[in-house]
Amino acid sequence: MIPIDYYIIVSILLFSIGSAIVFTRRNILYVLMGIELIFNAANINLVAFGQLDPYLNGQLFSMLIITVAAAESVVALAIVIVLFKKLNTIDLNEITQLKEK
Amino acid sequence: MNILDHIQESLQYLAPEGMLVLALLAVLFADMFQATRKNAVFATLTIGCLLSVGVYVGYELFDRNSIPNVEFMSNMLVQNPVILFSKLLLIISGIIEIVFIQVYHYSQYLRERGETYMLFLAILLGCFFLVASVNLFMVFLSLELISVPSYMLVASRLDKKSTEAGMKYLLYGAFATGVMLFGISLIYGLTAGLDLFSERWILAFAAIPVFSKWIVLGLVLAALFFKTSLFPFHPWTPDTYEGSSWGVLNILSTLPKIAAFIFLMRISALFEGMQSYSILIAVIVGFSLLVGNFSALVQQNVRRLMAYSSIAQGGFIGMALLGGGDLSQQSLIFYLVTYLFSVPVALFILDYFEHISKGDAVNNFKGFGKKEPIMSIIFVLVMATLIGLPPTAGFFAKIFVFTSVWQYYETIQSPILLGVICVAVAGTVASVFYYMKVPYFLFFKEFENTVILTSKHKSSLVFVSLTMLPVVVLFFCPDRLMDLLKVIVAYI
Amino acid sequence: MATHVLSILIFLPLFGLLGLLFIQGEDQRNYRWVSIAVTAAQLILSVYLFVEFKPEYFQFHSYDSLVYMEKGNWFQLSLGNLGILSINYFLGVDGLNLSMILLSSIVLFAGACASWNISKQPKGYHALYLLLCVSIPGCFLALDLFLFFLFFEFMLLPMFFLIGIWGGARREYASMKFFLYTLFGSILILIVFIVLIISTYNPAEMMEYVPSNAGYSILDIQKGIHTGELQDQSSIIHSLDLVQLSNPLNYLPTGLLGESNTTLILGYSIRTWCFIALLVGFLIKLPAFPFHTWLPDAHVEAPTAVSVVLAGILLKIGGYGLIRIAWPLFPHEAAEASWWVGLIGLVTIIYAALVALIQTDLKKMIAYSSVSHMGFVVLGLAAATTEGITGAVYQMFSHGLISALLFLLVGVLYDRTHDRMIPNYRGLISKMPAYSVIVTIAFFASLGLPGMSGFIAEILIFIGAFQSAQITGTIPTWMPIVATLGLLLSAAYYLWTIQRMFFGKFSTHATIDRTALTDITFSEKVLLYSLCGLVILFGLFPSLLLDKIGPSMEAWSSFFINMK
Amino acid sequence: MKLIEIVFFFFAIQLLSSALVILFTRNVVYAAIALMSTLLGVAALFVVAGSDLLAVVQLVVYVGGVLILLLFGVLYTYRDPESYFEKKHVLLSIVTVVCIAGALLFLLSDLPFNYPQLETSPHDATGITKRTGYLWITNNLLVFEVVAVFLLVVLVGAGWIASHVLDKSKKDV
């Protein structure tokens, strides 16, 4: 059996890479990908911890996350498309109409 | 007990939620078969549902002898007077919001779409679950049930500003959710469970080394801070407020906040006496007060001003989370009651003025006080509520909150709490200035606008007056509500 | 009726307000009659109160000393370990506020009459004015500090709007200044009230409402608190009942203001700081040097009726607050600080009079003279002898009448020409003889000519202040001696004004429409002469007022001397 | 080193490097492909952890749904070839990654992860699938149902938003 720490390390790394994508990439689609990576990092943890859980909470939770993440992506994509139609860009550096004056 | 019997038994407690789902479906079907969309079918359905849920919940609540403090649905949810009372608040708030959309004809695009009501009901459903949940499953799910429809509502005006606001809100919310999920996964690993309120979980949580206990908990609470727009999860607020329509803002600034604060209150009750939790909240709250109040002070745009005000208000409410005792809980609910009546009125009147003046800068409101005296006076009253001045219940709300923090400070003598109190006092003073900024322009500047005010707004006046009434009435009998709350919070 | 006469007095204008709501249209006539009728009714009621009042010698701030007392529990809030917060609806009359109630109803009536010509948004104006008519008597009658503060704040808002909307050219600036100053003051006051509420307890209510104390007497409870037998923090009832707060036994021994609390902040005890906060808060309202700069601006910009109310009553609330709250609750601190308070009074008298001397705006001059005269109140208060304090109250009363008169007179001139600058007029007597006569009477009344009410007040203050070195030991004898210079200076600026404006050959500045300079009308005459008549009446027969308030003021002084 | 460990490390390195590709690539299509690779890697880790069912769900929902959606997004938002490429912030990215990872590793390094200890041995693959299904309709029935409502709402709402794109009659505001 793989020591639990390995999973955690992988998950932490995945989380940090996901965060870095969210923080630095300018394209909304990248950001969405980054968020998916963060979700996956949580999933890895949950599954790893849930290996020995008789009620399988970890697995069930990560299944829930996957579903919700999918739903969120749907909403995000819908908005991205409208946004692109309105602003003709999906670069976050250019979507700065709302800001402190 | 057989699991199926348990589920069957649990269903009786799910009646309100069930009714909401039924209403949601009914709106869906009505939307599918409705040709014109012009009449008030959706609103009637929604309000009817809300009223019946309200009556049901009210009956459950005040027939207190029959209320057990039970967990049901395999320890997913819990039923007790506090939760019923919160649901009552949510329903009242919900009714105000639906009426808000109905009364005001500038919210037309919202009023005539069935989707609005569906999303609204989904948010309300999420709030119902959130206040009652005792399991991270339900916490996460209800938060999503609140968030995702909110993103869509924000973006629903479908113009440049609105979609941008929706996009930012979504990205920010998804990020906060991600952080929370990561926290949940760690918590799960550390305590081997998601049933937040069980004794086993509390013991397991207590065993975690202090050094990292609060870090993981902080990560878990991130999404709640996001919902309540507390520091440092507040930056979305101004942009979203600027971008979306007032009707949506009204929903965003009341329902999720009430639910999230009630849930946080329950968490606080869970951690009552744990100083470290209080310190975490104290820091968050202190910074929220600082950011909200002082940034609002320099705003020229009423939407952003209200956004920062909502951050600050979150801070004030959050102060009641610190103590965790009976008084704190009472004062938190009291504050929420004041808040849920006053904020819709403020937003409504600003919406009204904004549409008259065709602009959302304070400058545009010059001299409206003379053209719209009653509306303006009620607005002053709302602002007084938010500042915490007599003769509004806001005054007592502030007093209770301050008292609860002071009481807690007296017990633990932490300088951080003292700091929070100082920041809150400074913030209250500052709030006078920014809240009175709009009335200042309303009354003391000459009317410049050339637009002729022709709107028939009798219904608007009735709406704002009636909504403001409880706040004023509460000022004269705060003890009634406090006594009621005292009984209720004993069940937490 | 007799049992609720105070409530009726306070809330009568609300009915007027309701009436206003049902009157439509821009015709000002209908609105002004509502104001006048309501204030007249208030006046009748308060005269009834005044006549019926039977003074007797009691201990100050005792339930016995109050007549027409209305006391009911408004609400009780349990605040956990902080105890129970009990707020009472507590009204009552003793000699101190009797005079103020009479004054305020007279001045409010005069103000309502002076609002005759308001044509800009009359409905709003009269509505706000009626609100003022609620809050001012309320403030004077409330004996629960919470109620007091409520009415106190409530005065602020109508005033703010009345100045800010119906005022002169720089009304926004003036109203905001007024608002900020008084808000700052009221925050200080509020802080003290909060400290008071958490560090005191109300044994009478604890006996009545806390079941576990059944069978205890008030003394038992006080004993229990002080010996530590009654330790249950959550069953201690805190209230802001002035009568209870005035009893030093009712301070929790370990509370912020308790005797065993020796915490020093910057070298002073918390009690001292509380006293200072109250002092500053009320001195701003009074106003005294150096917190007075809001007043001239507010006066200059305010419409006539508002100036009248502002000078006539609102300033008195500062003095009233000091006499009613600051001194009785913190007698020891007051005694210690009296030297400085007296100095503030002295500086205010002289300084404001000097500044008045160089003013060219008639209204500003009168505003500064108001400041100067309110300095006498501070001086009399610092003396704290019977004569001094009676003089202070009398000064508030008489200055209320006189300043109302003065501002009405300025209003008369301003209504006609929209110009108040002293150098722009000369020889007004020949054009407006009746007006000039009344102005002269008012000026002489204000400068303390014997036979007018101001003289009685000032001489009493001087006598009291001079005696205080012997009786209370609060202020040295040189202060009243120097303060007499104020009399000279006020004579100087008034006479100089008379000389410049009314004497000499008639001429006006080119911008002034001479045809508008008509003498006062009959109705104005009636109002002004009746105020003059009151001023002279109370100057010749001070016993009219002093018979009523004297015993209370003597009780006040002996209370102070015993407590300090 | 056991085989399972080798498998673990392989897939761990694979998914992390794919993730790094997303972070550093300039082409959004490459990023989508890399995301697929990452998700596959995660699925593999699920298998290693004994959750075959979850791995399948991961493949079906993520790779089959989310990824396709993202690709649709890429197509829909095509403006010009340049828009696929964007400036990289290599240094910033590396710093961010290192900081976050370092902080988390530091904070969580010596935590006693107290994952559930079972009396019985780990589930076998079929057992887990069956039990998952059982748990979804018993203990977690509420979650299951609420997710259904949630998805319904998202469906309707997303349709509302997206329908705007198709609605030719509306003018851009």
Place this chain on the structure above:
Amino acid sequence: MNGLIPHIDVPLISADDISVLALTIFFMPIITFVLLFFTGKHILAPIRSWLATGVMAVMFVLSLYLHIHTEGEHISRWIWFEIGSLKFTASMLVNNYSTTMMVIATFVSLMVHLYSVEYMRERRNHSKYFPYLALFVSSMLGIILSDNLMITFIFWELVGLASFLLIGFWYEKDSSAAAAKKAFLFNKFADLAFVIAIMMLFANYGTAEISVLKEQVSITPLLNAGIFGMPILIGFMIWFATVGKSAQFPLYVWLPDAMAGPTPVSALLHAATMVAAGVFLLLKTSFFLGDWVGNLITIIGCITAVLAALQAMRTFDAKKVLAFSTVSQLGYMMMAVGVGANDAAFFHLATHAFFKACLFLSVGAVIHSMHHMQSHQFDHGQYKDLDTLDMRLMGGFRKKMPLTFVTYLISYAALIGLPFFSGFLSKDAILGALYDWATVSNTWTWFVVAAAFSTVAITAFYMTRQLIFIFFGEFRLLKTDMSYKQYFDHITESKWLINIPLIALATLSIWFFFSINPLHAQTGWWMKQSFVSGEHHVFHFFIPILASVLSIGAAVIAANRYKNVTVFVDRYVGLTKMFAQNFYIEKSMDVLLIRPVMLVAELCGSTDRWINHLIHGKAYFILVLAQCADVFDRWIIDGSVHLVSAIINGIGSFFRSYLKGNVQQYFYFTFIAFALILVWLAWYL
């Protein structure tokens, strides 16, 4: 309660018949005042003037009756008001002393009223004249009758008010308006001392009842508390109060200016009664004047007498000469008070009241005819600015107005102290008292005596000068403007209404009304009255002789000096310049007092502005933002001016700085802030 204030029992005494009569007399002018003031122009002028005069006549008769029937002291005392157990009383004392003064006051008033009926007939705006006079008379009676210093103070001030109103009666004249203000302010300044005296009385004795105080002082002498103890200071303060009203150095400068009022007013207020009120008050409270205060009074009185007399020598304004002479005579009275010769002082007060009123009225008659000329000229459309008071323009009236000349001459003789006239008697009494005082005291006292004697000479000098200027020689106005000739030719004796008072008053300036012995008053009925507690002075034979010689000599010198002078040049050098400039008293007052006060006032005004700025935190910015019209807008709306708002702005902008629209910056912010909070928390806990 007032444990530290000696509690003195002040019994209440109800009024007896005499007191009721006195009260009746007192209230009569008040009623007249109210009646005439409020009816104003609605009743005809003759009715008004005759009503007032009639009331005055009745009052005079009643006063006389009262005087005859008064024996001993009649005190009545009531409670004015009380504060709890503290009682403030009002009281009235009727004795020979006060009734005498009442008779004098009402008589002079009656004469002035009669005179005024004619004098004011043709002047404008006199609907208020008689009410004001009535107000004055009632206040004067109040001072005379009151036995309580607080009540006295009330009337004291009311006298000031009446004098303000009457001096400023011709308000259109700038000099009149200024003089009214000046008179009131100078009096007010001195009255501050009265206020202080009242404070001290209440602090020391708890009452201001004169008769009670007198008893107290007799029980515990003043000097028990040391020479600077409060009782002595009370005396000083009361004296200082009279320095204003009785026009002593250095506050006497208001009196000459006060001549801007109508001449009858000058006669009544500023010669006969009001200025005498100060002396009268001092006499009433003389039991307080102990030790150094007495010496001070004497010295100041002496200085006043000399300086005023010197100034009178160089004045050309006919009324001002008389005013200075009044001041000088008041100096005499004060000297007498200072040396304890109360009887002499009171005697001189009485004689002076008559002859000075007569002098004023006589000169007033002349002025009246000058005024006629002016108004005739005016009627003929040739208005010329004519100073009707300038003696240099007069002359030769002896022939035109012989009766006036005679009355003037009699009162002139009385003033300069020629034998067989009342002034001789009273002045002799004062000089004798001074001499006695000097013999028992130290050497410096002889300077006082010397000064007093030289003043006699100076008085004779300037009075003779005036006599010659007005009544002798030619009518000098014609030298500059012949157009007045026709009017001058038509000047005749005044109307009988003017003449009757002149004759009456002149008659009363003759010796036998006061003493049968024309050379010594000690044996006269006046001095024998019991009301003055003076011991009998030793009669010094040389004093009246010396005084007479001095005055006759000075009169001869003056007559020689001025009899042929026809042209006057306003050029003075050396000392005489000082005389003409009022010894620079006014100038120095202006420089030392008024200007500094105004300067300080300006300073306070600017301080006020600075306080304003300071409190608003914008003192620092004010230079930059001087142009900003609406400071508030910037202060709160722009939030860029204020110091506080700058800080707030700083905090605000710090927390807003990242909100530049890019959501990723929000992430960064959130993440970093959250991480910092969590890490700090982990460290903190």
